[in-house]
Amino acid sequence: MRPFAVITGASRGIGAEYARALAAQGYDLLLIARDAARMDQLAAELSGRHRIAVECEVLDLAEPEAAHRLFAAARTRRQAVDLLVNNAGFGLFGEFVDLPMARIQAMLRLHVNTVVESIRLFLPDMVERRSGAIINVASTAGFMPVAYIAEYAATKAFLITFSEALAEEVRSSGIRVQVCCPGPTVTDFHHTAGLRPNSPFKAQSAAEVAAVSLAALDPGPTMVTTNWSGTLTAWLSRCTPRTILARKAAQWMRRPR
Numbered sequence: 375m376r377p378f379a380v381i382t383g384a385s386r387g388i389g390a391e392y393a394r395a396l397a398a399q400g401y402d403l404l405l406i407a408r409d410a411a412r413m414d415q416l417a418a419e420l421s422g423r424h425r426i427a428v429e430c431e432v433l434d435l436a437e438p439e440a441a442h443r444l445f446a447a448a449r450t451r452r453q454a455v456d457l458l459v460n461n462a463g464f465g466l467f468g469e470f471v472d473l474p475m476a477r478i479q480a481m482l483r484l485h486v487n488t489v490v491e492s493i494r495l496f497l498p499d500m501v502e503r504r505s506g507a508i509i510n511v512a513s514t515a516g517f518m519p520v521a522y523i524a525e526y527a528a529t530k531a532f533l534i535t536f537s538e539a540l541a542e543e544v545r546s547s548g549i550r551v552q553v554c555c556p557g558p559t560v561t562d563f564h565h566t567a568g569l570r571p572n573s574p575f576k577a578q579s580a581a582e583v584a585a586v587s588l589a590a591l592d593p594g595p596t597m598v599t600t601n602w603s604g605t606l607t608a609w610l611s612r613c614t615p616r617t618i619l620a621r622k623a624a625q626w627m628r629r630p631r
């Protein structure tokens with residue numbers, strides 16, 4: 375039987391590229407997002423090009439019961455999930471006091487609650503089978519406190535710490551947990567966030583992010599940066615005092631964009 379992967383946020387951007395890369399590796403896929411038309415288009419492209427099965431499930435993963443719906447959607451297709459990619463996410467740029475509460479709550483549910491609850495639901499079966507892998511898509515923003523995207527950076531920091539700790543808990547069971555930390559990547563992300571990219575580094579392609587992440591999955595480090603500027607950011611964030619990091623990041627975010 376072909377391996378089976380579940381990918382959230384698979385309608386476009388990095389998630390769609392995980393789908394393309396995994397389809398080429400012979401995975402059957404379950405794509406999850408809200409945009410049915412885009413997922414159907416991607417499913418048709420992938421099942422036309424590869425001898426695999428691709429199914430789609432329309433889900434708003436920021437809703438309170440989303441993890442249970444995601445788990446049920448996967449279970450009705452296949453008993454065992456070989457790879458879970460928690461990629462769905464969005465950015466939110468602005469002063470915290472001005473941001474709409476509903477958007478902040480949606481971000482916390484999407485990036486934190488749904489990811490943790492989904493892993494709690496999928497992991498027991500992986501542990502029992504002593505096989506499986508989980509990729510959580512975080513960000514280089516999670517390496518430091520970043521003003522004006524404060525809650526975004528904090529949710530990604532949570533994902534990094536959580537993934538690193540969980541990876542150690544399940545290592546002896548043969549489960550791989552990776553936290554993928556891309557830097558600026560060419561997708562709809564910045565437009566959705568209301569943020570014009572002004573990084574000094576050239577933005578990466580979403581296909582490259584997915585390729586680097588998957589190549590590092592087995593064997594590889596738990597925390598994966600996807601290009602040299604991400605690796606440099608990780609290193610700088612470790613050796614710079616937090617107060618200076620926070621101040622510099624805020625100055626950077628205040629620059630005209």
Ligand SMILES: NC(=O)c1ccc[n+]([C@@H]2O[C@H](COP(=O)([O-])OP(=O)(O)OC[C@H]3O[C@@H](n4cnc5c(N)ncnc54)[C@H](OP(=O)(O)O)[C@@H]3O)[C@@H](O)[C@H]2O)c1
Pocket residue numbers: 382383384385386387388389406407408409410433434435436437461462463464465484511512513514555556557558559560561562563564566580
């Ligand atoms: N692009 C970057 O520069 C960058 C850098 C670092 C990390 N990241 C991370 O990479 C991940 C993917 O982002 P991207 O760059 O590929 O952005 P994107 O092109 O905007 O794609 C975001 C994906 O998440 C899905 N999504 C958003 N809200 C959702 C919800 N409530 N329920 C279900 N799906 C939802 C979207 O699907 P629908 O709209 O169809 O629901 C879409 O498929 C995110 O976690 C982001 O934080 C991006």
